[in-house]
Amino acid sequence: MGKKKSVSTSGTTKVSRDWGASTISNHDVSKLRALGFISSSDDDIRLPVFLKRRVQPLMSRPHQLWLYTGEEDKSRVSSANLSDDDLHDEVRRLTCYSMKDTIVLTSARSPYDLTHLPAEASTVTQCYPPTPESAVEPEDDDHSEETEDAQHALEDSDVQEEEAPEDDALTRSRQCRRINDDLITTAESSPSGQDNDADETASPPPAPKSSASFFAVEDDLDLSDDDDDVPLAKRPIYATVDAVADFAEQFTRLESENAHLRKTIKTSADQVLEAKRLATDAQNENILLKDEMKKLKQKMKDEQDAKRKAAIAADEKEGILRESIANLMGAADLSINRARKLREDSMIDALSLADSFVFFPCRSFFESFG
Incomplete structure (x- = not known):
């Protein structure tokens, strides 16, 4: 019958990859074995095969279920070989295919066909075959009673398993x-x-x-x-696994905290470097301002010295000029006095001369008549 299954010893039963079924836990396996889906020898698990070949295509709607033509069907989902008798048995287990069977049923729902339509109308009509309006059959009372008995049996088995x-x-x-x-x-x-x-x-x-x-x-x-x-x-190994899991969780948390701290430290270091750079720039600018201030002070001092020297030179020039003016004025006064004196002396001499030439003869003339 081709590939059946692969059972791992780690507590999980895995179905072959061709069947496309997911892993089943030991709890599920024991439940399936109790319901009769798996034989006691664990030699074959046909439930995933049936689900993959017949039920899942109907649920996922990759193609119409009623168009299945057998092993040579190109739309077949699984390549695993399953005989018609085995498939028939699985259908009897999963549905109410025949009420005379002694196999424990897992579902009270009949398979969908022309005589067994869904209880409620589906909005996706293309997933069901075209049926005439008169194809609906009334439900059988015996069928419903046996269905309820099967459901109660399943519920009782679940309760007994939970209340172990x-x-x-x-x-x-x-x-x-x-x-x-x-x-x-x-x-x-x-x-x-x-x-x-x-x-x-x-x-x-x-x-x-x-x-x-x-x-x-x-x-x-x-x-x-x-x-x-x-x-x-x-x-027990589970205690070690729990310890390793706790350590891994703690290690992951510490790693995240360490990464956060590294990020914070890097940000702080960048801020410190930026502050140092700003302080260096401010210090250099302060040095430049001090140099410029020294130059301005030296310039002002030089200007004051130049002004002081200019004032002293002006005072010296003014003193020399005053002395020159005083000397000139003294020389001018001497010449004026001399000229005045000469003028006065000349007038006296002139008068005396005139007097000698005019008055003495007259005087002598008058004296002669006197």
């Missing part, structure tokens, strides 16, 4: 812990240089627990203080 006794959970948890210890011992005793065949036959440790896994629910019931007395090498 604590002792059974503890027993299963101890068994899982013993398996984990055996896995750890096997991993420690195995040599480092194993070939690929040995790796395939060896059982890898179970996957870390998650909120939806089977071990995540049951292992938490058996957590006690006795784990502190167990050596680290003998502790």
